[in-house]
Each structure stands twice: as structure tokens, then as C-alpha cells.
Amino acid sequence: MPARDGAAPGPVRRATIKDVAEAAGVSRSTASRALTGRGYVGLGVRERVQHAAEGLGYVPDATARHLKQQVSRSIGVLVSDLRNSFYADLAAGISQQARRRGYTMMLADDNGSAADEVAAAERFVALRVAGVVVTPVAPDVVAYLSRHRVPLVEVDRQFGEGASDAVLVDNKHASRRVTEHLIGLGHRRIALLIDEMEWTTGRERHAGYEEACRAAGLPLEESLVVAARWDAGAARAAAADLLRRPDPPTAIFAANNLLAEAVWRAAADLGVRLPDDLSLASFDDAPWMSMVTPQVTAVEQDAVALGETAVTRLLERIEAAQAPPRTVMLGARVLQRGSTGPPPARAAVRSGSAGAGA
Amino acid sequence: MPARDGAAPGPVRRATIKDVAEAAGVSRSTASRALTGRGYVGLGVRERVQHAAEGLGYVPDATARHLKQQVSRSIGVLVSDLRNSFYADLAAGISQQARRRGYTMMLADDNGSAADEVAAAERFVALRVAGVVVTPVAPDVVAYLSRHRVPLVEVDRQFGEGASDAVLVDNKHASRRVTEHLIGLGHRRIALLIDEMEWTTGRERHAGYEEACRAAGLPLEESLVVAARWDAGAARAAAADLLRRPDPPTAIFAANNLLAEAVWRAAADLGVRLPDDLSLASFDDAPWMSMVTPQVTAVEQDAVALGETAVTRLLERIEAAQAPPRTVMLGARVLQRGSTGPPPARAAVRSGSAGAGA
DNA sequence: CTGAAAGCGCTTACAG
DNA sequence: CTGAAAGCGCTTACAG
Numbered sequence: 001m002p003a004r005d006g007a008a009p010g011p012v013r014r015a016t017i018k019d020v021a022e023a024a025g026v027s028r029s030t031a032s033r034a035l036t037g038r039g040y041v042g043l044g045v046r047e048r049v050q051h052a053a054e055g056l057g058y059v060p061d062a063t064a065r066h067l068k069q070q071v072s073r074s075i076g077v078l079v080s081d082l083r084n085s086f087y088a089d090l091a092a093g094i095s096q097q098a099r100r101r102g103y104t105m106m107l108a109d110d111n112g113s114a115a116d117e118v119a120a121a122e123r124f125v126a127l128r129v130a131g132v133v134v135t136p137v138a139p140d141v142v143a144y145l146s147r148h149r150v151p152l153v154e155v156d157r158q159f160g161e162g163a164s165d166a167v168l169v170d171n172k173h174a175s176r177r178v179t180e181h182l183i184g185l186g187h188r189r190i191a192l193l194i195d196e197m198e199w200t201t202g203r204e205r206h207a208g209y210e211e212a213c214r215a216a217g218l219p220l221e222e223s224l225v226v227a228a229r230w231d232a233g234a235a236r237a238a239a240a241d242l243l244r245r246p247d248p249p250t251a252i253f254a255a256n257n258l259l260a261e262a263v264w265r266a267a268a269d270l271g272v273r274l275p276d277d278l279s280l281a282s283f284d285d286a287p288w289m290s291m292v293t294p295q296v297t298a299v300e301q302d303a304v305a306l307g308e309t310a311v312t313r314l315l316e317r318i319e320a321a322q323a324p325p326r327t328v329m330l331g332a333r334v335l336q337r338g339s340t341g342p343p344p345a346r347a348a349v350r351s352g353s354a355g356a357g358a
Numbered sequence: 359m360p361a362r363d364g365a366a367p368g369p370v371r372r373a374t375i376k377d378v379a380e381a382a383g384v385s386r387s388t389a390s391r392a393l394t395g396r397g398y399v400g401l402g403v404r405e406r407v408q409h410a411a412e413g414l415g416y417v418p419d420a421t422a423r424h425l426k427q428q429v430s431r432s433i434g435v436l437v438s439d440l441r442n443s444f445y446a447d448l449a450a451g452i453s454q455q456a457r458r459r460g461y462t463m464m465l466a467d468d469n470g471s472a473a474d475e476v477a478a479a480e481r482f483v484a485l486r487v488a489g490v491v492v493t494p495v496a497p498d499v500v501a502y503l504s505r506h507r508v509p510l511v512e513v514d515r516q517f518g519e520g521a522s523d524a525v526l527v528d529n530k531h532a533s534r535r536v537t538e539h540l541i542g543l544g545h546r547r548i549a550l551l552i553d554e555m556e557w558t559t560g561r562e563r564h565a566g567y568e569e570a571c572r573a574a575g576l577p578l579e580e581s582l583v584v585a586a587r588w589d590a591g592a593a594r595a596a597a598a599d600l601l602r603r604p605d606p607p608t609a610i611f612a613a614n615n616l617l618a619e620a621v622w623r624a625a626a627d628l629g630v631r632l633p634d635d636l637s638l639a640s641f642d643d644a645p646w647m648s649m650v651t652p653q654v655t656a657v658e659q660d661a662v663a664l665g666e667t668a669v670t671r672l673l674e675r676i677e678a679a680q681a682p683p684r685t686v687m688l689g690a691r692v693l694q695r696g697s698t699g700p701p702p703a704r705a706a707v708r709s710g711s712a713g714a715g716a
Numbered sequence: 717c718t719g720a721a722a723g724c725g726c727t728t729a730c731a732g
Numbered sequence: 733c734t735g736a737a738a739g740c741g742c743t744t745a746c747a748g
Contacts, residue, residue, distance in 0.1 A: 014507075016741060027719045032743055039744080040717055057505065062484040063421040063430075064741035067724050072421075074464070074485075082453065083662075085645075088446035095440065095467045099474075104481055106432070107465040109453040116457075123462055126420040127432075147415065149372075264649060287443075288646030291622065304441075374725060385735045390727055397728080398733055422725035425740050 023052035076124030093307025114138035175208025191249035235262035250343035275341035294338025381410035434482030451665025472496035533566025549607035593620035608701035609637035633699035652696025
């Protein structure tokens with residue numbers, strides 16, 4: 001119930017506990033005790049104070065309280081790109097869980113820049129957040145926050161291995177299962193289009209892919225693994241290059257939703273039909289993948305759960321600062337959909353297909 | 359440059375300005391002046407203090423500073439659903455612009471609940487944010503924040519008409535243009551699938567639709583305007599009902615991206631082909647709309663720009679608390695794509711098409 | 717059961 | 733040019 005509807009315009013100055021105390025005819029100490037519920041206070045008094053507070057539209061200053069108590073009820077969150085549905089879902093999960101636990105979320109979007117990331121972390125330290133959840137783009141942010149003794153949880157990928165908490169997806173296993181699915185369909189030339197292979201995500205996804213290939217006795221052809229970094233245009237060009245080769249792969253495993261989009265568009269540009277000419281599988285499901293025809297086979301990560309778990313872990317860490325770091329690994333389901341099917345009968349034949357594309 | 363890499367583990371207690379002052383051999387006042395740059399300080403002294411601060415990994419406590427200065431450098435942001443790309447893009451724009459202007463963003467997701475929204479606003483007031491940007495779901499939050507004299511900008515829709523600032527899209531005009539586009543293609547039975555018509559968004563989009571119909575001399579058939587609220591399942595059912603009528607519309611204008619998705623899926627369920635059997639246009643473009651075949655004709659809102667503009671407006675408001683409220687109206691482009699085409703030759707004929715659907 | 721006093725970390729007139 | 737003092741709004745032992 002948001003205070004009373006003041007008929008007259010409220011005071012220009014915001015009401016403080018001093019105002020409440022005076023209105024109720026008690027000391028600030030007593031007013032504080034009445035309002036917070038800690039410490040004794042006479043029966044009538046409590047009500048009198050609460051009434052006065054309501055009448056004044058008093059909202060305690062959380063910053064002043066935190067300054068005195070030296071504990072904060074906000075957490076800092078640092079993601080790479082809110083416009084990507086993965087990070088947006090992650091932020092949604094974090095926000096929900098934080099609210100449930102009584103915390104406020106400060107959110108910064110670092111555009112994938114390591115410098116912006118550290119700058120945002122500094123701001124979080126200045127604001128004395130209780131802890132930080134981050135999808136790091138470089139080790140710097142982890143080092144910085146650790147040095148400042150800020151409770152920290154890395155999500156999705158990890159740079160502080162063994163030194164900080166993390167909530168990750170079982171990348172290697174999910175990646176292996178997707179590759180096995182493709183092999184099971186009969187593919188023997190499977191390309192992996194990936195952003196990079198230094199981060200834990202890239203490393204593990206690549207490892208899962210290789211494991212599956214090796215287990216099936218497929219040769220590991222270097223040219224089938226393409227690292228396209230983070231530029232959408234470059235990724236699309238890389239996908240097109242792959243498809244225009246004299247010996248194109250019959251399947252492409254795209255290591256994230258952006259790369260899958262790049263392959264999808266490149267295939268459309270070149271008139272390559274899914275799944276007849278090419279099978280496509282994606283790590284990370286995105287809304288469009290179940291809207292298109294055929295739908296795209298994908299690893300469903302449940303980014304919302306990832307975010308919720310990260311907050312839970314962070315609050316545990318805040319409670320027990322000395323406990324050894326822990327990495328929580330979440331499973332992921334492979335959603336088999338229409339974009340993956342058996343390879344073309346005579347794969348080698350499909351060569352110079354439709355238009356040359358842009 | 360994030361402090362030095364301390365070889366020994368840092369102190370358990372965070373360094374304060376007192377520590378810095380002692381290390382530099384000056385008073386706290388002088389240390390403060392040296393660090394903030396306000397007020398005189400001797401030449402050698404400034405360097406000595408800065409050096410000491412760096413050595414201690416000193417990060418000023420922003421909450422303490424704000425308590426003293428009574429001004430805050432954070433803004434509160436309240437959106438309805440981060441998982442919807444519209445709100446995610448909006449938040450991305452707000453976050454970027456806030457960072458550029460030196461502000462931190464506190465973000466809350468209210469799940470479309472008016473109660474959650476007010477609760478989050480209370481938290482923002484407690485944290486003494488400099489201002490709030492909100493996509494309101496009910497008038498309550500606007501009333502609450504106004505009563506507490508918190509600078510406020512409403513985005514996308516507006517409840518505090520004439521009383522608070524707003525950044526809106528020109529809903530009526532864009533809606534009219536989309537409808538005209540459909541009429542131009544030859545459609546005469548155009549349905550409007552909308553969430554509700556009490557908010558400014560719904561009201562204006564509906565008005566634009568009616569204006570275009572009226573101008574073209576089309577009868578305003580009540581049964582062609584369907585308000586489906588916010589449940590995805592219900593929206594899909596409503597869309598299916600529309601399509602299964604004995605006298606189905608030849609075009610549907612969906613008033614947001616979720617409703618467009620509902621129509622898209624319902625059409626697929628029923629084997630209704632776009633644009634041959636049905637034309638579909640959407641208010642608000644979403645990533646999937648340019649991935650599917652045919653692509654979906656949509657009003658492109660540029661949610662990122664909406665967010666950036668809202669922050670700019672909010673900071674202006676903070677500067678000039680007394681200035682009269684202003685509403686900024688942003689244009690929107692109609693992206694004509696493949697989902698809209700001429701109506702079927704003999705519309706009435708297409709009746710009991712494929713499967714009955716769920 | 718209540719109030720005076722101290723103090724969280726900072727900044728800012730004001731003496732000197 | 734510098735430092736002692738006051739104060740932002742709150743909470744919390746501690747006397748009484």
C-alpha cells in the first residue's frame with residue numbers, strides 16, 4: 001500500500017527518520033527500532049511511529065542504511081550483449097531470482113569489450129554491491145573482482161578456473177551428443193563453425209565435437225573447423241565459403257545461435273536446401289529456430305535457469321566466503337528438429353548450385 | 359588501469375579515504391580534494407595521494423559520497439519482460455546511453471504485474487535513484503513515483519499523460535500506414551489482433567487501423583477486432599478462431615510481435631499459406647520475422663533508439679525539474695516483406711482447409 | 717522500554 | 733594551500 005494520497009503537494013525535502021520521530025514524538029533510535037522491528041519498543045509506540053511514517057510517505061534511505069550496516073542488498077550483473085536472446089534470458093533469470101531473494105540487480109552490458117567490462121566492474125565495486133555475476137570476455141574482470149574480494153560467480157564460461165565459482169552448461173557432453181546425432185544420420189563430413197576456442201565454451205564444444213568424430217572413426221579434418229569470431233558478416237561469409245567448397249561438408253554444427261543464423265542465411269543465399277543438401281545443428285536454441293521451416297535442431301541451454309542458479313550460488317558464496325569454490329554444471333537437451341537429416345545421396349555431386357550470393 | 363597486482367593478499371578491510379590520507383601523510387580533507395579534483399591542493403601532494411590510493415587499491419565508496427552529496431548517479435529501469443526482444447532491445451539502449459552519460463542502471467523485470475512494478479519502484483525510491491525509466495503496466499507506478507517526486511520517463515506507453523515525460527512511437531500513424539498497405543493490396547476484410555485497447559499503445563494502434571479503414575470506405579466490422587490479452591496460448595487460439603470462420607479475414611494485422619507469432623503458428627497449424635491464403639503484418643519487428651519464409655511485413659520500432667532517447671530525456675528532466683513535461687514521438691518504418699500480398703482471388707472459397715488443429 | 721552518543725565513508729564550507 | 737569540524741541518514745551498543 002503506497003502511502004496515502006496526499007491532497008496537498010508533499011514537502012520538497014524527502015522525509016527522514018528524524019521527521020518521523022518528531023511526528024511520533026519519540027527519538028530517532030526508537031523510531032528506527034519501531035520501523036525495522038529489531039529491538040524493543042512499546043506497544044502503542046510502534047503503531048504511532050508506523051502511522052507517522054505512512055503519513056509522511058517515509059521511505060528509508062537504503063544507501064544510508066547500507067553505509068551503517070556495511071552490507072548491501074544489490075548485486076552487479078555483467079553480460080556481453082542484451083540484444084542476443086541468450087543473454088537477455090540469462091538476465092531475466094537473474095533478475096527474477098534476485099528479486100525473490102530481496103536483492104536489486106544492477107545491470108551492465110559490456111558489448112563484448114574487456115575494457116568496458118572492467119570499467120563496469122569498478123563501478124560495481126564503488127557501489128559496494130554484495131556480489132557480481134558475470135559472463136566474462138577476458139580474465140581481467142575476474143582478476144579485478146577477486147583482488148577486491150568481491151563475491152563472484154562466472155556464468156556460461158569461466159576464466160577463474162579453480163579460483164572462483166561458476167555455473168556452466170555441460171558443453172562437451174551436449175556438443176558430443178549433437179555430433180553423434182549427425183553421425184548417426186550418416187554424415188561423415190561435419191563442419192564445426194565456432195567463434196573461438198580459447199574460452200571454456202569454445203574449447204569444450206570443440207572437444208565434444210572431436211570426441212564424437214574420433215569415437216566414430218572419422219578423420220579430423222582441420223579445414224572443417226572454422227573459427228569466425230564475433231562479426232555477423234564475417235560469420236556469414238565463412239559459412240558461404242564452407243558451402244561453396246568443391247568438397248563441402250554435408251552438415252554444419254554451429255557453436256552458437258548467431259553462427260547458426262549465419263549458416264541459415266548463407267544457405268538461403270546460395271539456394272542450399274535444409275536438410276536435403278545440408279544438415280544444420282545449433283548450440284543454443286533461439287526463438288526463430290522453431291519458427292522457420294524446417295525448424296533447427298539445437299541444444300537447448302535454458303538460460304533462465306542458468307541465471308537463477310548463478311544467483312543462488314552467489315548468495316551461498318556471500319554467506320560462506322571461505323567455502324571452497326564450486327562449479328555447477330547444468331545439463332542441456334538436444335532438440336532434434338527438421339534441419340538435420342541424412343546426407344544427400346551423392347554428396348560430392350552437389351557442387352555449383354544456385355546463385356553465387358553476395 | 360585497475361590498481362597494482364598485489365603480490366600479498368590485500369587487507370581484509372577495504373581501504374577508506376582515511377587509509378589513503380594516512381599513507382600519504384595528509385588529512386582526509388586534503389586526500390578528498392586531491393582525489394576528486396575539486397578545491398586546491400599542492401602540486402606534489404596530489405601525486406602523493408594518488409599514488410597512495412593506487413597502492414592501496416582504493417575505490418571510493420559511491421554510496422557514502424552520494425549520501426553526502428545528495429545526488430545519485432544511478433537510474434532505475436522497469437520493463438515488463440526481458441525475454442521479449444522488444445524489452446531486451448529497449449534495455450540495451452538504455453544501458454548503453456546510461457553508461458555513456460556516467461550512470462549505472464538498476465534493472466527490474468516486473469512480469470507485467472502492477473504489484474511487482476510498484477514494489478520495484480519502492481525499491482528504487484529507497485535506493486534514491488536519480489530517476490526512473492518505465493514501461494508501465496498500470497497507472498499506479500506513475501502515481502507512486504510522481505508522489506515521491508522522482509524524475510520519470512514513460513516509454514512505449516503512457517499513463518501520466520500531460521503530467522510526466524514520455525518517449526513513444528507514433529503508433530497511430532504507423533498503424534494507419536500498415537493498414538493502408540494492406541488495403542492497397544486489395545484487402546477489404548482486415549482483422550486486427552490486439553492485446554488490449556486501454557493503454558496508449560493499444561488505443562492508438564486501433565485508432566490508426568480504424569482511420570485507414572474509414573478513409574478507404576471499408577465497413578468497421580466489430581468481430582474483426584480481437585483483443586487477446588497477453589497469454590500466448592490464448593492468442594494462438596484466437597488467431598485460429600479467426601482463420602476458421604466461415605468468413606475469414608484475408609489479412610491479419612497483429613499489434614505486437616507476440617501476437618504475430620501466434621498468428622504465424624496458427625496459420626501453420628491450419629495449413630494456411632502466407633501470403634497466398636492470408637496476409638500477415640506485425641507491429642514490432644522481431645528477429646525471427648526476417649528468418650522465416652516468407653519474411654513478415656512489420657513496423658520496425660527501433661527499441662534501442664527508444665531506450666537511448668528515454669535516458670536522454672530523463673537526464674534533461676533531472677537537470678530541469680520544473681520544465682513542463684514533454685512527449686517525444688519517434689517515427690517507425692514499415693518494412694514491406696513477403697508475408698503480405700494480394701488477397702486470394704475468391705476469398706470466400708477458401709473454407710475448410712487442412713487439419714482442424716489443436 | 718527509551719534516548720543520547722557514536723560512527724559507517726565521504727565531502728565541504730570555513731578558519732587558519 | 734591545508735586541516736578540524738560538521739553533517740548526509742541511518743543503526744546500534746550502551747546507559748539509564
